[in-house]
C-alpha cells in the first residue's frame with residue numbers, strides 16, 4: 001500500500017512538471033463537470049463492523065439496539081441458539097428491523113467446539129440456524145466459532161452449508177470487565193484501544209452480555225463516527241450477496257487489507 005502511494009506521488013509530480021511546462025493558450029472558464037458526474041467528495045468513507053457474541057441477553061441487547069437505532073447504524077450479532085429459545089426471539093426481530101444481521105454462534109456454545117465430530121458440528125449449526133431463520137425470515141450466512149477456534153474439517157463443513165466463518169481483527173476483550181478493579185477506567189481503556197487500533201475494513205469482537213460492554217460500544221461508536229467511519233454489517237464488509245459462496249477459510253476483515 002505504502003509503495004503504491006509513493007509510486008502515485010512520483011507520477012503526480014511528473015504530470016505536474018509536464019503541465020507547468022506547457023504554454024498557457026487560453027484563459028477560459030474551467031471546464032464544466034459533465035451531467036451526472038458526482039462532485040468530488042474527498043476521501044471515501046472508512047468502514048468498520050462491530051460484532052456482538054453470546055447473546056441475546058434480556059435487558060442488555062436492547063440497550064445496544066437503542067444506541068444502534070439512535071446512530072442509524074447496522075451491526076452483526078452472533079447469537080447462541082439455546083439462548084434464543086430460552087429468552088425468545090423478539091430481540092432478533094428488532095435487530096433485523098433495524099437493518100442488523102444475525103449470525104450463528106452455535107447452539108449451546110461448547111468450549112471444545114473445534115474437537116466436535118462432523119455430525120455434532122452440523123447439529124450445532126443446523127439447530128441454531130433454524131431458530132434464527134424462524135425468527136428473522138432470512139437465511140443465515142455467517143458463523144462465528146466459539147473462541148474463534150475451528151478445525152479445517154469444520155471450516156469445510158461450514159462453507160458447504162453456505163456459512164462464512166467470521167472471526168475478527170480487533171478483539172476488545174470487553175468480557176474481562178468481570179475481573180476489572182476500576183470499571184470506569186476499564187471502559188475508557190477499551191474505548192481507546194478500539195478507536196486507536198481500528199482501520200478501514202476491520203471486524204471488531206465484542207459481547208452483548210454486560211452493561212460495561214454497552215458503554216464501550218456506545219462511546220467507541222460515537223468517536224469512530226466523528227472520525228468519519230461508517231458502522232456497517234459484516235456482510236457489507238465481506239461483500240456477501242444472496243448468491244455469493246463462502247470459501248473454507250476464516251474471514252477477519254474485508255478489502256483493502258490483505259491477510
Ligand SMILES: [Zn+2]
Nearest residue numbers: 053054146147
Ligand atoms: Zn462466545
